Amino acid sequence: MSQNQTTIAPQPGIMEIALYEGGASKVAGVENVVKLSSNENPFGPSEKAREAVVRAAHGLHRYPNTDHAGLRAAIAEVHGLDPERIICGVGSDEIIHFLCQAYAGPGTEVLFTEHGFLMYRISAHAAGATPVEVAERDRVTDVDALIAGATPRTRLIFVANPNNPTGTMIGLPELERLARAVPQAILVVDAAYAEYVEDYDGGAELASRLSNVFMTRTFSKIYGLGGLRVGWGYGPREIVDVLNRIRGPFNLSNVALEGAEAAMRDREHIARCQAENARMRAWLAEALAEKGVPSDTSCANFILARLADAETAGACDEYLKAQGLIVRRVGGYGLPQCLRITVGDEASCRRVAHVIGQFMAERAGSR
Numbered sequence: 001m002s003q004n005q006t007t008i009a010p011q012p013g014i015m016e017i018a019l020y021e022g023g024a025s026k027v028a029g030v031e032n033v034v035k036l037s038s039n040e041n042p043f044g045p046s047e048k049a050r051e052a053v054v055r056a057a058h059g060l061h062r063y064p065n066t067d068h069a070g071l072r073a074a075i076a077e078v079h080g081l082d083p084e085r086i087i088c089g090v091g092s093d094e095i096i097h098f099l100c101q102a103y104a105g106p107g108t109e110v111l112f113t114e115h116g117f118l119m120y121r122i123s124a125h126a127a128g129a130t131p132v133e134v135a136e137r138d139r140v141t142d143v144d145a146l147i148a149g150a151t152p153r154t155r156l157i158f159v160a161n162p163n164n165p166t167g168t169m170i171g172l173p174e175l176e177r178l179a180r181a182v183p184q185a186i187l188v189v190d191a192a193y194a195e196y197v198e199d200y201d202g203g204a205e206l207a208s209r210l211s212n213v214f215m216t217r218t219f220s221k222i223y224g225l226g227g228l229r230v231g232w233g234y235g236p237r238e239i240v241d242v243l244n245r246i247r248g249p250f251n252l253s254n255v256a257l258e259g260a261e262a263a264m265r266d267r268e269h270i271a272r273c274q275a276e277n278a279r280m281r282a283w284l285a286e287a288l289a290e291k292g293v294p295s296d297t298s299c300a301n302f303i304l305a306r307l308a309d310a311e312t313a314g315a316c317d318e319y320l321k322a323q324g325l326i327v328r329r330v331g332g333y334g335l336p337q338c339l340r341i342t343v344g345d346e347a348s349c350r351r352v353a354h355v356i357g358q359f360m361a362e363r364a365g366s367r
């Protein structure tokens with residue numbers, strides 16, 4: 001068949017986008033792999049969410065509701081928020097995308113930090129805006145650098161807090177200082193990992209109080225529903241109104257809406273996952289440190305392990321893969337000497353620590 005090649009050019013910015021690569025889940029020739037590359041919840045979703053998904057399958061011939069009222073009510077009740085100020089999307093990725101589409105565009109800038117989540121750059125380019133990156137301070141968001149990097153053209157500032165892939169975070173007063181210093185832009189607090197931090201509202205109170213703060217959240221991490229694709233945003237009513245205008249009316253399926261609502265209401269499951277993550281996160285960080293692999297204190301469900309250099313990180317990654325352990329290389333985030341390792345269940349944590357220990361011992365021996 002002949003290939004009909006088009007010469008019609010896409011909008012400016014689109015061809016600047018490097019395709020996002022998800023965490024690998026297979027290793028050729030290796031059975032029983034352990035996937036620690038996508039920050040997924042090793043315990044999966046609440047049983048109640050699974051049941052709700054199965055029940056929702058009986059209504060697949062019906063269109064879903066367009067206002068997401070049930071899900072927004074559940075989120076609002078659990079978090080003590082105004083449901084009118086919540087918007088739901090196909091993962092928080094879609095909310096990030098809406099923000100860029102609605103508020104950024106040619107001639108404007110979208111600001112984030114050097115090791116910030118890759119979707120900020122992708123969504124900024126997709127909107128035709130200019131992505132602008134500022135340095136972090138030892139892998140921690142630097143508010144002064146963000147303030148210095150802002151210009152009259154800055155429309156959005158994305159701060160993942162905790163950040164992926166560093167696992168570090170800054171305090172709410174620092175976020176408030178940033179929002180107040182850059183009133184011409186919306187500060188988006190991406191709180192995808194908020195549930196892994198004790199006594200942290202993800203920026204909800206700030207987004208309730210300030211007119212230029214917006215918070216994004218997800219069901220993909222602690223809720224164990226990465227495959228269902230549900231996220232949400234919260235902030236000033238005017239911003240929610242703007243985003244709803246570009247949201248597809250049926251962006252979330254019946255299955256997604258029912259599953260996420262049941263997951264939100266099962267607080268026991270979330271509490272168990274929080275406790276287990278905190279326990280194994282501390283264990284894994286310490287075990288790796290004992291084997292000569294340091295990491296910053298993680299506030300999320302992964303550890304950013306620092307190896308000597310990019311070559312060592314690559315060799316360690318290959319060594320792990322050969323034993324069926326898949327972690328994430330983060331060269332694309334400007335951290336080629338690091339490996340991001342999801343905190344799995346206890347058996348996976350023990351296995352990954354053991355294999356990294358073997359790797360380090362063999363390296364030391366071969367010198």
Ligand SMILES: Cc1ncc(COP(=O)(O)O)c(C=O)c1O
Binds near residue numbers: 092094117220229
């Ligand atoms: C910081 C951060 N924000 C947002 C997301 C997007 O998550 P989702 O679209 O699954 O809600 C991720 C996913 O890895 C993330 O790490």
